Amino acid sequence: PADTFHNLQELHHSASLATKVFIQRDYSDSTICKFQTKFPAELDSRIERSLFEETVKTLNCYYGEAEKIGGQSYLEGCLACATAYIIFLCMETRYEKILKKISMYIQEQNEKIYAPRGLLLTDPIERGMRVVSFANTWDVFLSVGTTLKELCTIYKL
Amino acid sequence: MQYKGFLFCARSKEIKYSCSCQWCIYNQIKQSACTFAAMSAVMITRKVTRKWEKLPGKNTFCCDGRVMMARQKGVFYLTLFLIIGTCSLFFAFECPYLAVHLSPAIPVFAVLLFVFVMAMLLRTSFSDPGVLPRALPEEANFIEMEIEAANGNVLAGQRPPPRIKNVQINNQIVKLKYCYTCKIFRPPRASHCSICDNCVDRFDHHCPWVGNCVGKRNYRYFYLFTLSLSLLTIYIFAFDIVHVVLRSVDSGFHVVSLTPHCTVLEVLVCFFTLWSVVGLTGFHTYLISLNQTTNEDIKGSWSGKNRVQNPYSHKNIIENCCEVLCGPTYPSVLDRRGVMLEDSTSPNPSDASTHKSSNPVSQTTVRQHFL
Numbered sequence: 001p002a003d004t005f006h007n008l009q010e011l012h013h014s015a016s017l018a019t020k021v022f023i024q025r026d027y028s029d030s031t032i033c034k035f036q037t038k039f040p041a042e043l044d045s046r047i048e049r050s051l052f053e054e055t056v057k058t059l060n061c062y063y064g065e066a067e068k069i070g071g072q073s074y075l076e077g078c079l080a081c082a083t084a085y086i087i088f089l090c091m092e093t094r095y096e097k098i099l100k101k102i103s104m105y106i107q108e109q110n111e112k113i114y115a116p117r118g119l120l121l122t123d124p125i126e127r128g129m130r131v132v133s134f135a136n137t138w139d140v141f142l143s144v145g146t147t148l149k150e151l152c153t154i155y156k157l
Numbered sequence: 158m159q160y161k162g163f164l165f166c167a168r169s170k171e172i173k174y175s176c177s178c179q180w181c182i183y184n185q186i187k188q189s190a191c192t193f194a195a196m197s198a199v200m201i202t203r204k205v206t207r208k209w210e211k212l213p214g215k216n217t218f219c220c221d222g223r224v225m226m227a228r229q230k231g232v233f234y235l236t237l238f239l240i241i242g243t244c245s246l247f248f249a250f251e252c253p254y255l256a257v258h259l260s261p262a263i264p265v266f267a268v269l270l271f272v273f274v275m276a277m278l279l280r281t282s283f284s285d286p287g288v289l290p291r292a293l294p295e296e297a298n299f300i301e302m303e304i305e306a307a308n309g310n311v312l313a314g315q316r317p318p319p320r321i322k323n324v325q326i327n328n329q330i331v332k333l334k335y336c337y338t339c340k341i342f343r344p345p346r347a348s349h350c351s352i353c354d355n356c357v358d359r360f361d362h363h364c365p366w367v368g369n370c371v372g373k374r375n376y377r378y379f380y381l382f383t384l385s386l387s388l389l390t391i392y393i394f395a396f397d398i399v400h401v402v403l404r405s406v407d408s409g410f411h412v413v414s415l416t417p418h419c420t421v422l423e424v425l426v427c428f429f430t431l432w433s434v435v436g437l438t439g440f441h442t443y444l445i446s447l448n449q450t451t452n453e454d455i456k457g458s459w460s461g462k463n464r465v466q467n468p469y470s471h472k473n474i475i476e477n478c479c480e481v482l483c484g485p486t487y488p489s490v491l492d493r494r495g496v497m498l499e500d501s502t503s504p505n506p507s508d509a510s511t512h513k514s515s516n517p518v519s520q521t522t523v524r525q526h527f528l
Contacts, residue, residue, distance in 0.1 A: 027324045077483035084276035115183035128290040128490040
């Protein structure tokens, strides 16, 4: 088993990213949440450009919809103000609903497109909405194994 | 625990695998979510550390991470005392007389206004103003590499150029500065608060009266607080005067001897509050109509020198007001109540340790591993 671990690790390292790849924010449209669609060179051999661009464009659409200032956001704002914002303790805001949709979308994209190519996409909310990052599934898998082990040791499970 | 293609042996605490295709690896990661969920239930009963306990920065947290404030809260307690004290005196001494002699609607409206003021104050003080989390080591390294690539070779002895990124927003060049504390390029309109030691998005100012920074997430509550407090102050001031006038009309014109001490106190407090709070409300109304922050106003970022204009303004007062006051409610990106795994005390020399982060305070979080 120790030998198998070693060989498989080497096998995966040959086709993996050296570090995580981070897609930065695109501020050309003011401060709304939008990510750059420029294809990073490190992902060249791992994923097709069109698939990558589609994922980022769809994410940008979702965020654009969440931050849109229109009829629904006015209604929500005025209603909440009238109740001194106490209504937010029981009701989910529109932004939160769309964030849930985004995390479902990212999970779906990971399963269908990125995991088979050995990549995992992060949800930008985990990084303060600053970046979208790509990691190797193998690296994530190993750290998952390490964490499970540590959890068992610490909590004596 | 057994999963498709992999085994996590609960006894030896190791992962044994039979298949290493990417699909099986992904499935194992997904299945681990169930394991973590089950473990979390056990961990929580044994008193875990939540992320807010280890957040950098100088904030204080209460109610197990639900409430977030600055460290110095003295002035905030003073604000609370002044508002609650003055209103209590008003309700206790003025309202019975006014309700009987004028209308019962007067105290009712005062109560509603008071509740609104308190709700806005507490919301401003207790919520996350829009703090940007610091970059994790991998992201910080990635940015460092980008900076070095952009700057090229710096000769020994020469000072490296300042870390600035130029970004074009609405046909205007905006400079994004690098924050050495948070290790990120600050987004436009973000600024680092030295009192709270955090970068805050759309940073307005740090308000000691409210005991918190005022930023993107709580600016509208802050504005509504100053506006409603102005109205409340004017209301109490006006009805105090009415009360004194009515009393003196009722029982002769001996104004000075008939004025109770509490009315004098209320009038004094309201008089001094009026000038400052109404002025502040006016100032912020002006800022909102131009879509500017206090920080930008103080620094003179968009003062018009060198034909520099505010790229965030819609050039229309109504639109600017709507964006600031009726815009979407942004979520907090600081996960304060997530569960944190502490670093194990014994060093782990196996191969797996090379995949841990190189952060000397190496801490992993339960959620982080799936992403």
